[in-house]
Amino acid sequence: MTRSRPTSRPNPRPLDGSRLEELALAYVARFATSAAKLDDYLRRKLRERGWDGEGSAPVAAIVARFVEAGYIDDAAFARAKTGSLLRRGFGARRIGQALGAAGIAEEVRDEVRAGQAEQRRAALALARKRRIGPFGPAGADRAVREKQLAAMLRAGHPLDSARELVNSPSVEAAEDWAAELDGDD
Secondary structure (H helix, E strand, C coil): CCCCCCCCCCCCCCECHHHHHHHHHHHHHHCCCCHHHHHHHHHHHHHHHCECCCCCCCHHHHHHHHHHHCCCCHHHHHHHHHHHHHHCCCCHHHHHHHHHHCCCCHHHHHHHCCCHHHHHHHHHHHHHHHCCHHHCCCCCCHHHHHHHHHHHHHCCCCHHHHHHHHCCCCHHHHHHHHHCCCCCC
16 A cells, blocks of 8 residues: 655745744754855745745845854854864865855955965875875875875865875875974964
């Protein structure tokens, strides 16, 4: 016996000012976010559900109020996101792309940009995680090294760093390369 499912859900009620504010508060309570991401979320909800309030929807006012109240801090979000991506092994280019996609201003991105030593540690973390260079199988042929190099480049690392790790003769040499700049940041 098969159950029949309703083919469509009833249309949700259009949003009003208080419901829009409730959605915004629930969103910032659940997710670390930037002002631009909150703005996009609220505008998407308005497109999906419609507006039942008077005048235009107060999305910009809600976002500004949340920033002023400290519920949203783009600089703190950028620092946390940068640290998270560095620990996962991503390079400066990919981190910049992620912050740009989150709507973080260029000035804030410049403030939280990782130094050379942090970037080298991130490259080393990726090499360990993805078994690149000395962390991978011994005697990798040219095709394997090219794939490893491509993986490092896709992760946002500069070509010279990627080559250094892919062609590193030993784990100790790779770790020494990553540690060369410690204390210079």
